[in-house]
Ligand SMILES: CC(=O)SCCNC(=O)CCNC(=O)[C@H](O)C(C)(C)COP(=O)(O)OP(=O)(O)OC[C@H]1O[C@@H](n2cnc3c(N)ncnc32)[C@H](O)[C@@H]1OP(=O)(O)O
């Protein structure tokens with residue numbers, strides 16, 4: 001075997017295999033490092049469900065937690081052995097090396113790792129001499145003994161051992177020779193992979209490239225990268241590490257993790273697979289990434305981040321008219337990849353920034369072929385611009401836009417009912433704790449005749465909603481399935497105090513759809529009424545109901 005001289009001056013044997021050309025392993029730590037995110041608290045059932053999703057995605061490793069330290073994680077491994085039927089992934093149990101002065105087989109935490117029966121054990125070890133001396137309060141040599149003996153013990157039990165070298169980059173920049181000794185000690189003891197961790201998350205891509213390149217030249221095994229996002233560079237640092245020869249990446253779904261999070265594994269994988277030619281999940285797995293990202297958001301109960309690269313709801317949403325006009329010719333002109341590759345969709349947003357091309361493409365999305373209808377397109381574009389200038393916002397209210405478009409197409413829009421009038425009043429009776437009641441009356445016509453209906457509620461909008469539904473339900477029983485799921489109010493010109501313009505956005509759902517409508521007016525009740533009626537009309541239209 002030949003030798004290489006690393007820039008740090010240390011001489012090491014060259015690699016038996018070239019990890020740069022090795023297949024890059026995908027190691028997910030959502031259930032361990034992701035769960036360290038502020039506010040996240042996963043039950044064992046959540047963890048099992050997330051593990052099943054990760055396996056479906058096709059990751060190579062699922063780090064399930066720290067058995068022996070966290071009771072739920074001990075239970076997770078016990079149940080995973082019986083309940084999970086993993087097809088792609090190997091389960092990894094995470095824990096630390098034995099304590100200073102202890103033997104691995106005597107160390108309760110190391111025993112708990114073995115008892116978890118996970119085939120892969122990931123050991124966190126100190127590799128920054130300052131942490132060894134000040135946090136671990138032991139000597140450089142004792143830390144190397146702890147690493148070497150714990151790895152050797154677990155390898156002897158048939159485990160695949162991954163060593164997470166904590167604070168590696170900071171440690172290497174301070175004392176490269178010691179950091180390298182930690183890595184090589186783990187390889188010499190049989191570790192399959194040593195993962196260089198940017199634990200404090202402060203590295204920059206050029207620094208990572210340089211350090212990984214030097215470590216690769218000076219040591220003999222598979223290197224991995226574990227990046228935190230404190231400098232906003234976790235994904236870039238992971239790519240830089242792979243570019244410099246790392247062949248194992250760690251990260252979390254949706255970038256969950258302590259402080260500012262970990263490298264977002266889906267973004268790393270999409271970049272490596274679609275741009276740099278690494279086959280990590282296969283095209284089938286990658287196409288599942290948007291769905292699985294959202295499914296895991298449901299399980300973690302953390303609202304998905306719309307602007308998340310590749311898988312976010314806005315990742316391929318186009319608002320500017322100029323973009324739409326080029327996209328009409330070829331979507332590739334304004335998209336870095338085909339969204340289908342990651343299971344996402346292109347969406348057109350209609351707003352004051354729309355041009356005729358935006359309206360044409362949005363129309364196509366809604367099932368209308370408006371190509372060549374330039375007078376209609378111009379009219380709709382102008383109506384949208386005027387309405388947005390008055391306070392409407394259609395990129396957050398697709399359903400109201402569709403009704404506007406239909407109105408411009410046929411001159412009236414859907415005709416399920418005609419409103420004659422509505423009114424509402426609020427009554428407060430003096431007395432401590434006495435409720436404030438609201439009542440509303442709605443008068444309208446359907447094909448079945450004139451209806452006058454009253455409704456009650458804890459506020460005027462609630463009462464109006466009640467009265468409107470009561471007025472319509474005998475003609476359109478379908479509205480019983482419509483549920484108002486979100487209601488947002490915004491004062492658009494707060495300088496004017498009680499005279500300000502109000503915008504209301506309403507989200508409504510049935511068992512199939514969820515749709516958003518907007519209303520604008522000089523008071524909250526008028527704006528709400530507009531958004532409420534749009535919501536009912538759009539719901540009836542998409543429930544395939546004929547006007548009765
Ligand atoms: C960089 C990372 O994110 S690594 C993952 C970190 N994750 C967690 O900490 C979550 C789970 N942790 C826990 O449940 C607890 O901290 C436990 C069970 C591990 C330890 O709890 P305690 O025994 O009460 O110790 P405590 O948390 O106060 O301190 C950690 C101890 O581990 C020691 N330690 C830290 N790193 C290592 C290491 N790599 N190898 C061995 N021991 C270590 C510390 O020196 C300290 O020892 P001390 O108790 O003798 O001072």
Ligand SMILES: CC(=O)C(=O)O
Nearest residue numbers: 124164166167197199
């Ligand atoms: C191991 C780990 O989570 C870290 O160093 O950040």
